[in-house]
């Protein structure tokens with residue numbers, strides 16, 4: 173479904189371009205779950221940003237269902253993210269003026285795919301039913317993380333991209349949130365690519381890939 177080949181990416185610096193990705197290829201099949209690991213600064217977030225169409229590679233190809241997405245302009249990439257991708261990053265970007273229930277419905281409404289029953293189910297399974305009318309500022313970090321996961325999955329994305337989604341949670345809560353995320357992703361047929369520093373969390377996913385020296389193994 174998502175098929176990336178020979179991706180390269182450098183960032184400019186005072187002493188010239190600094191290469192981060194040196195020819196990364198990876199494939200993500202429908203419903204597959206993959207953990208992306210690697211040392212700090214190895215380029216995990218950079219790769220996730222390219223695959224999620226938040227940034228463009230210097231060279232290489234990314235096919236989504238056979239269609240090249242690297243050449244798309246900003247608007248087309250924004251549409252693609254809205255319609256096909258769920259994104260759960262450390263900066264959760266919940267809409268501060270919307271309640272939990274409204275945040276969960278938010279992307280699915282934008283994508284014109286709002287399903288009240290699915291939103292209710294996600295809210296309940298994420299343990300947010302009694303918080304549905306609260307604003308994000310009145311939630312704990314873990315509760316906000318669950319809202320972000322619900323919002324991403326309510327739009328039935330093809331791929332869920334998660335960058336350290338439980339980075340600031342204790343181990344037990346992180347395990348619960350990841351298990352729930354994987355469970356819900358499986359129910360909605362969503363593939364999942366998750367960046368994590370934790371080998372323990374990585375082991376819970378179907379496959380692990382490791383980024384080192386600009387290459388995946």
Ligand SMILES: Nc1ncnc2c1ncn2[C@@H]1O[C@H](COP(=O)(O)OP(=O)(O)OP(=O)(O)O)[C@@H](O)[C@H]1O
Pocket residue numbers: 183184192210211212213214215216217218219
């Ligand atoms: N916008 C940018 N401009 C310049 N350099 C950048 C930019 N974004 C990332 N980098 C550099 O690219 C390298 C890879 O960064 P990236 O955030 O992808 O790594 P990471 O593996 O996700 O790290 P971490 O695990 O610490 O989050 C780092 O050396 C970083 O300093």
